[in-house]
Amino acid sequence: MATELTNPYRGFRFRVEISGIQVAAFSEASVPDVNVETVDYREGTDPNYKRPLSGLTSYGRLNLKKGLTDGLDLYNWQQQISQLGSGSPGARKNISLVLMDADGSEKVRWNIINAWPVKYETSGLNAGSSDVMVETLELAMEYMNRIK
Template identity: 30%
Template sequence: MSLSADQIAVNYPTPTYRFRVSVDREEMLFNAVSGLVHSYETIEYKDGLGGQFQMPGQRGGINISLKRGVVRGQAQLYEWISSISLNQVEKKDISITLTNDAGTELLLTWNVVNAFPIKLTAPDFNASTNEFAIEQLDLVADRFTEQIWTPSIE
């Protein structure tokens, strides 16, 4: 039994290669985003009868990595991390939106709150390859939420 395109769109996982990233409402191009992880520390409780219980503790930190190709004249990431001085940093909200294959329909958005850069890694330089120059920005954030987009009915 073959499935129609609509059935495939509903029943199969969404590919991750089509996404948009906005940093404080400025859309930027990245080729990889990683680190959107909700985690909690585990606390072990022991009672007087020898029982052991696992409970969730404090929420774990959120560490996000953004990777993109180096493009002449675009230094927003360097300017952002260079703005850190004397314990002052500009925190920004970031949204990562997964879209359909055509990029026309929003499927799911992760909204990252109060992110700030902690490390900018320059590309690896190697004269024996012809790979693109990729820089990586590592961020720490307070939290993130997910927003599911429902299809519009026309």
């Protein structure tokens, strides 16, 4: 029986879905890392070594980058958090990172649960450059899962 080879997906074809915010496109999105802490443990009857046990799970930050436009949705969301806190109504949003194949079919989906902006920045102004202005939004989250 022959085994079919599957080529890995390329990371350049993706979309970002943010509940309640319409954004045309992002040029870059980072998939947050997931870390499980270890806790060293030793019972009195154990030999002379500690056993690692799983501890708390922590999630990295989601970074989204896009060209700066007239749209204020991302900036206004960050301002809401800055002024009212992440507990204000509508402050935390669910986000999906969707990776597509060459045909545009959805292949991988990461769901980011209860995310909120912790940092907003833009690229610098430079009269000697013709580079596109980029705005970056860094988001914290409660947790993330890959469903596809």
